[in-house]
Amino acid sequence: MPMTVHRYHRQTLLEGIGKEGQERLRSASVLVAGVGALGCAVADHLVRAGIGHLRLIDRDLVEPTNLQRQCLFAEDDLGSPKAIAAANRLQAINHDVQLEAVVDDLRPAVAHDMVDRCDAIADGLDNFATRFLLNDLSVKFGLPYAYGGAVGYEGTSAFLRPSPLHRQRLVTREISEAESGPCLRCLVPATPPAHLTPTCDTAGVLSPVIAVIAGLQAAALIQYLAQSAEPLPHVLTRFDARAMRMHQLDISQSQREDCSTCNKGRFAALESDHGSQATTICGRDLIQLLPPEPQPTDLDALHKRLSAHGSFERLPFLLRGTLQDELDQAKQPVGLTVFPDGRVFVHGTLDATRARAIESRWLGG
Incomplete structure (x- = not known):
């Protein structure tokens, strides 16, 4: 057969x-x-x-x-x-x-x-x-x-x-x-x-x-x-x-x-250009990801969730920190800054594709 x-x-x-x-x-x-x-x-x-x-x-x-x-x-x-x-x-x-x-x-x-x-x-x-x-x-x-x-x-x-x-x-x-x-x-x-x-x-x-x-x-x-x-x-x-x-x-x-x-x-x-628009910030090693429209984000809830996976601090108008399991080319932890309107800075990369992957992995973006 x-x-x-x-x-x-x-x-x-x-x-x-x-x-x-x-x-x-x-x-x-x-x-x-x-x-x-x-x-x-x-x-x-x-x-x-x-x-x-x-x-x-x-x-x-x-x-x-x-x-x-x-x-x-x-x-x-x-x-x-x-x-x-x-x-x-x-x-x-x-x-x-x-x-x-x-x-x-x-x-x-x-x-x-x-x-x-x-x-x-x-x-x-x-x-x-x-x-x-x-x-x-x-x-x-x-x-x-x-x-x-x-x-x-x-x-x-x-x-x-x-x-x-x-x-x-x-x-x-x-x-x-x-x-x-x-x-x-x-x-x-x-x-x-x-x-x-x-x-x-x-x-x-x-x-x-x-x-x-x-x-x-x-x-x-x-x-x-x-x-x-x-x-x-x-x-x-x-x-x-x-x-x-x-x-x-x-x-x-x-x-x-x-x-x-x-x-x-x-x-x-x-x-649209993408689920989020990626831009570089002049003189800084980071990618800014912009949602298609403002997306209200509960930074306190996000702080609680991300703190188990790195070092994060909640400031009055943003949440920022580093992810222990995401490393940049220098083998240093990749950083995240999240704003109340859903904007995200991914620190430690100028690669928009990788920045989006990190956003998706940790923020569900």
Whole structure:
């Protein structure tokens, strides 16, 4: 029996997939945005399922702290670009899958190219600013969006199929008006403030939570792309590992009439320079990150959260300090200054991409 037949035998036995569904998977292409914990796990499932083409984009390098939860990386990968290390591992798992590694920051300038010839989007991100970029792409190009997030002992997932009202191109499988539901902006209208957005680096994450959420994302994508006859429900699923409980919220009626994206066709994230605008300060070794609009930040709450990861002081009009696990080229701790309006100074680098990565990692920007 040929490897390609034998490999997927158990999957083709499933009602709703079969040999025809397997062939559809082979013809499908998915963008995996972010190759961290969730992105690694989702990509692993998709490659093993026989998705024909995966495009992986990530700006970061593999670090020691990644190995606890990012399942595609080993110690030999330390210091390598995540997208490339992940693609190499995935290719070893399934040589029939076409893998495309992009080492870059997902931003408006490259966003359209990232979904070129893609049939779906998998969310492996750690911040809402870039998720809104994915949401714009999802609505604009009629692509289903497998949203996922995990931090601490909890994770959340939803398979979003927004209204085709503003779709601007034909896709392999069109989302009909009847099967459409809310987009991400319907559920989360604006970027949550930094003090309300814990990250894996500040709050930690239990690795099995990642596996659960990534499994939900991948299960939805595989069934959708195989064109399983059973329609997938519009639900927001929350998993609480401490309580060992799964909770689902029906979001089928959650599409907002005033949603700027799926109802009004405004793609603010795609049309902006980035989730945050990066500028240098003359004569100073730092990058200033400006949110698209003022973002009130609770500096006291942020002080409490960051103090466990460095030395920080709360001053009347700002919070400043250094991060013990982020080093500059001189091997000195990278500094952060956060203002009440959401502005951030990242000290110790003139690299805007790295500054944004640090902001995302520690502030959830």
